[in-house]
Amino acid sequence: MRRLSKPSTAQCNSSLYTLFLLSEPKYVSCVRLSEILKTLSHDSVNRFLLRERYTPKDLFDEVKGNLLGTAGTLSVDDSVEDKPYRDPSKSAFVDYFWSGKHKRSVKGINLITLYYSDTVGNSYPVNFRIYDKQENKTKNDYFREMVLEVIAWGLEPAWVTGDSWYSSLENLKFLRNEGVGFLFGIANNRRVSVERGETLPVKDVEIPEDGLMVYLKAFGWVRVFCQPFKNEPRY
Structure with a gap:
């Protein structure tokens, strides 16, 4: 995200938009937020979304001070946010993904997350990817990228865990080459x-x-x- 050199005068900000996402159970849009907050215009929300870019490194920087960075456990998992009424041909991040919840492929947005648990019981997400079909990558490609990133950012995990989706031969050899222990289904x-x-x-x-x-x-x-x-x- 941008580093502000002076207090922002923008009507919409990350705290406000996060509270909206947490509280709105069904319809998430610029129009919906402007309907809830009468003093906030659709254009203000849209400008905020176009202006700000929350990156995986922003997430890591936010939580790293709460973690002991060595000898912990790094875990990979992914989830699907259902989007049954979206057209995948018109939505960049919507596609068909296997859902553990539904036990079948469903339309939605696939979020891949790395969680880090340190040796004193603290646990936080430290990296993420939203699956983008335009990048022609697999979830395993994203996984390896994300592990390399958190190592470069200073984490020194002793173990990496995940379910059977991430236990490909390429992933196991990759972790062995990185000198990290692993426990996978x-x-x-x-x-x-x-x-x-x-x-x-x-x-x-x-x-x-x-x-x-x-x-x-x-x-x-x-x-x-x-x-x-x-x-x-x-x-």
């Missing part, structure tokens, strides 16, 4: 070896409570755990 059909020359889906391997060292195909030796979860085990 993997799909139950991911192939591993317990004995040399024989690979099988991880779901067919008997795994004790304290885990089992297996050879992950095309990567190397890792410890795999199995935890019961609702209707099926998770690996």
Whole structure:
């Protein structure tokens, strides 16, 4: 965001707009905010949105003073803000994404977030991306970019965690090259070896409570755990 050299005289500002987003359950628009606040014009809100650019670095700078930057855990997650009535061909950030909430692909905006938890219990989001189909990147591309950024900004995580979506071979090799430990979910059909020359889906391997060292195909030796979860085990 811009660094102000003197007090702003703008009618709309980030605090006001944030409160509007938090309080308006359904219709978010410049017109709607100007309807709620009669003294605020549509043009004032529109100028604010065009003028300000809240970047991931702004988020990091806002929270870094509340965190111990070394030996913590960095976690990746993404969520979909439903936009069922938007036309993806006319909206830059709206597309079809898998929704864990709906258990299917839905129209919406996909927000990818890195959270950092330090060793004394503080936890804050430290980086984010809004999926932009015009950039021709995957969520995994964004993930690797975001990890490199927070490391460059001064974080020194000991571990990175995420669900099976982010446990691609490329991501695991990337984290190993960065010297960071990782704990990710993997799909139950991911192939591993317990004995040399024989690979099988991880779901067919008997795994004790304290885990089992297996050879992950095309990567190397890792410890795999199995935890019961609702209707099926998770690996």
